[in-house]
Every structure is written in C-alpha cells, then in structure tokens.
Amino acid sequence: MDISTTCVHGCKKKYDTTGAVSVPIFASSTFAHPGVGQSTGFDYSRTQNPTKEHLEQTVTALEGGEDTIAFSSGMAAVSTLMELFSPGDHIIASYDLYGGTFRIFTHISEKNGIKFSYAVNTEEILKKITPATKAVFIETPTNPMMNVIDIAAVSQITKKENLLLIVDNTFLTPIFQKPLALGADIALHSGTKYLGGHNDTLAGMLTVNTVDLSKKLRYISKTTGSSLSPFDSFLIIRGIKTLAIRMERHNKTAQAAAKWLTGQSKIKKVFYIGLQDHPDYEISCRQASGFGGMISFYVDNEQTAVSILENVKIIKYAESLGGTESLITYPVLQTHADLPKDEREARGINGCLLRLSIGLEALDDIISDLEQAIGGK
Numbered sequence: 001m002d003i004s005t006t007c008v009h010g011c012k013k014k015y016d017t018t019g020a021v022s023v024p025i026f027a028s029s030t031f032a033h034p035g036v037g038q039s040t041g042f043d044y045s046r047t048q049n050p051t052k053e054h055l056e057q058t059v060t061a062l063e064g065g066e067d068t069i070a071f072s073s074g075m076a077a078v079s080t081l082m083e084l085f086s087p088g089d090h091i092i093a094s095y096d097l098y099g100g101t102f103r104i105f106t107h108i109s110e111k112n113g114i115k116f117s118y119a120v121n122t123e124e125i126l127k128k129i130t131p132a133t134k135a136v137f138i139e140t141p142t143n144p145m146m147n148v149i150d151i152a153a154v155s156q157i158t159k160k161e162n163l164l165l166i167v168d169n170t171f172l173t174p175i176f177q178k179p180l181a182l183g184a185d186i187a188l189h190s191g192t193k194y195l196g197g198h199n200d201t202l203a204g205m206l207t208v209n210t211v212d213l214s215k216k217l218r219y220i221s222k223t224t225g226s227s228l229s230p231f232d233s234f235l236i237i238r239g240i241k242t243l244a245i246r247m248e249r250h251n252k253t254a255q256a257a258a259k260w261l262t263g264q265s266k267i268k269k270v271f272y273i274g275l276q277d278h279p280d281y282e283i284s285c286r287q288a289s290g291f292g293g294m295i296s297f298y299v300d301n302e303q304t305a306v307s308i309l310e311n312v313k314i315i316k317y318a319e320s321l322g323g324t325e326s327l328i329t330y331p332v333l334q335t336h337a338d339l340p341k342d343e344r345e346a347r348g349i350n351g352c353l354l355r356l357s358i359g360l361e362a363l364d365d366i367i368s369d370l371e372q373a374i375g376g377k
C-alpha cells in the first residue's frame with residue numbers, strides 16, 4: 001500500500017461499532033474492569049488510551065519498526081529517552097542540533113551524570129566512541145544548518161559497536177526518510193511540526209525497532225507521565241491524514257523558493273538540501289525521497305535580517321516549523337539562544353542567519369512577501 005493511503009486510513013484496529021470513519025476522541029481518564037483481574041486492554045489513560053493507541057499504530061505503520069509511543073511534546077519524548085541511560089553513560093550527538101535538545105543534554109542530562117560528545121560526520125563519530133558510549137543521537141538534516149548525515153553509514157558503526165542509534169526525523173518525516181529502514185533503532189519526532197502540520201498542537205513520538213525498547217520506554221512513559229492527551233492525539237491523527245500531500249507541496253515550493261533566494265543580491269548563502277550544490281546532495285538523494293520544506297540562509301548583514309523579520313506579512317516571524325503557515329525564525333535569538341555564544345558562532349549561527357519553514361501558501365505569494373521584506377536590490 002502506498003504511504004499516502006496509510007496516512008489517510010491509519011491503523012486498522014477499530015475501537016467502536018458505530019462505523020465512525022474518523023477515530024473517536026476517548027475522553028476518559030480511566031476504564032472500568034469487566035471483572036476482577038480483567039481488563040478491556042485499557043485501564044488508565046496515562047498508560048494507554050484508545051485514541052493515543054490509534055495514533056501510535058498509525059505512526060508505526062508509517063515509520064516501520066515495532067512500536068511507537070506518543071508524548072506531550074517532542075522534548076517530553078527526548079527526556080523519556082534520556083531515562084534509558086545511567087550516570088557514567090556517554091552519548092555522541094550530531095554537532096548541529098535543535099536548541100532544546102542541546103539544552104536538555106547540557107543542563108539536565110549532564111547534571112544527572114550522562115556525558116556528551118559532539119561530532120559532525122561518520123568519521124568523527126567513530127573517533128569519539130569510548131567504552132562508556134551507549135548511543136549515537138543524530139538529526140538529519142540538522143537544525144538550522146541543514147547538514148546531512150549518512151544514516152546507513154552511522155548504523156554500520158552503531159551495530160558493530162552495539163550502540164543505540166537514535167535519529168530525529170522531524171524535518172523529513174517518514175514520507176521522505178525512514179531511519180529504521182536505514183538501520184536506526186529509534187526514530188524521534190516533534191509531532192508538533194509536520195505530523196500535526198497545522199501549528200496548533202504539541203506532540204512527540206518515539207518509534208522503536210524492538211519489543212525490548214518498546215517495553216522499557218512504555219514503562220518510563222507511564223511512570224513519568226508525559227503521555228499525549230486523547231484530544232491532541234486526535235489532532236495529530238487528523239494532521240497525518242494529509243501528511244503525504246502536504247510534504248509533496250512543502251518540498252515543491254521550498255525547492256523553487258530556495259532557487260529564487262539563491263539569485264538575490266542581499267542573500268549571501270542558501271542552505272537547502274535539495275540544491276544540487278549542497279555538499280551533502282548525494283547522500284540526501286540516496287537516503288531520502290524528498291528534501292522537505294526547510295531553508296536556512298545568510299543575509300548580507302544583521303540589519304537586513306531584522307528588516308526581513310519585521311516586514312514579512314504573509315510569512316510569520318515565529319519559532320517552530322512544519323505547519324500550513326510559513327514561519328521565519330531567527331535562530332540566534334530564538335531556537336538556539338541558549339547555546340553559549342562561542343558554540344553558536346562555531347556552528348555558523350549568527351545574526352545574519354534566518355531559517356524559513358515553507359508553508360502551504362502559493363509560491364508566488366511567498367516570494368513576493370520575501371521580496372518586499374528584503375527591500376531594495
């Protein structure tokens with residue numbers, strides 16, 4: 001079955017007998033038992049709820065793998081993941097990362113005794129492995145610099161060294177990239193972004209490839225209590241119905257917008273993984289079937305950056321990405337503000353860098369908006 005059909009129909013299990021075409025929102029915190037020691041399969045919604053289960057099985061059908069667990073946000077998924085590790089454990093992460101992930105690593109997990117090293121590519125990952133290393137955590141493409149990491153190549157290392165490979169798949173989604181099929185053990189999502197797709201809901205997902213990981217993470221999830229609510233599960237299920245068609249459009253518009261940006265005199269460099277001169281273009285073509293809707297670019301000076309942020313009309317100056325509305329973000333002040341300045345600069349995140357999430361508006365309207373916001377030639 002084509003992935004677009006799976007998006008529309010979701011998991012096959014039916015939870016009611018009315019013939020409802022849309023999955024009901026089971027707004028119940030608790031479930032009555034048919035007899036002592038018996039369960040309908042649902043006991044208490046922190047552990048599991050039918051609407052949440054429907055979402056989880058749908059995401060598993062899209063990502064592949066054994067099971068998916070849904071959380072109240074992407075960061076709740078990351079913090080649950082961190083509970084798999086113990087003091088003294090070492091994790092190697094991609095150098096360029098979502099700011100919130102970097103923050104949880106450095107300000108919370110390190111305090112709890114977990115150590116981190118950062119690497120830019122496969123060779124560096126290999127060099128940083130120590131006897132204490134337990135996992136490799138990568139984003140690809142990375143946020144906000146759009147570097148691409150070869151998932152299959154990293155997975156050869158992690159399999160050989162017996163490490164967990166965790167891939168944040170938020171930017172490309174299973175429509176374009178399937179980390180588990182490429183050898184990862186866990187695919188992570190901020191469901192807030194493309195899966196939900198409408199800039200209206202927070203959610204997170206972990207899709208795992210073994211029963212053992214599923215059991216461990218479900219145990220942590222029900223114990224720490226970061227489960228996604230039935231109503232928010234419903235919104236993400238609804239978002240996923242149009243995921244394939246939205247990704248196709250985001251991809252097409254972003255490709256054209258990136259080309260247009262490349263030709264503007266005040267735009268100094270464009271980072272879009274679908275441009276043929278992107279240094280990782282070949283890896284992208286090998287491991288993904290599309291390039292997504294995320295573009296970063298350098299403008300000529302900070303004044304131009306501020307002017308664009310303050311003058312866009314259709315595009316909104318806001319954090320986040322992956323929704324119907326185009327959003328423009330200033331990583332230096334928003335998503336990556338908590339990175340120490342020298343770390344930020346070393347990653348190329350400065351006052352001239354802007355990140356654009358291409359929404360579903362018409363290409364011409366997006367371009368005219370950028371054109372008037374950029375101002376004079």
Ligand SMILES: *Cc1c(COP(=O)(O)O)cnc(C)c1O
Nearest residue numbers: 073074075098143170190192203
């Ligand atoms: C937004 C984001 C997160 C965090 O997800 P929330 O839903 O905002 O908690 C993690 N990784 C990436 C790549 C993101 O864009």
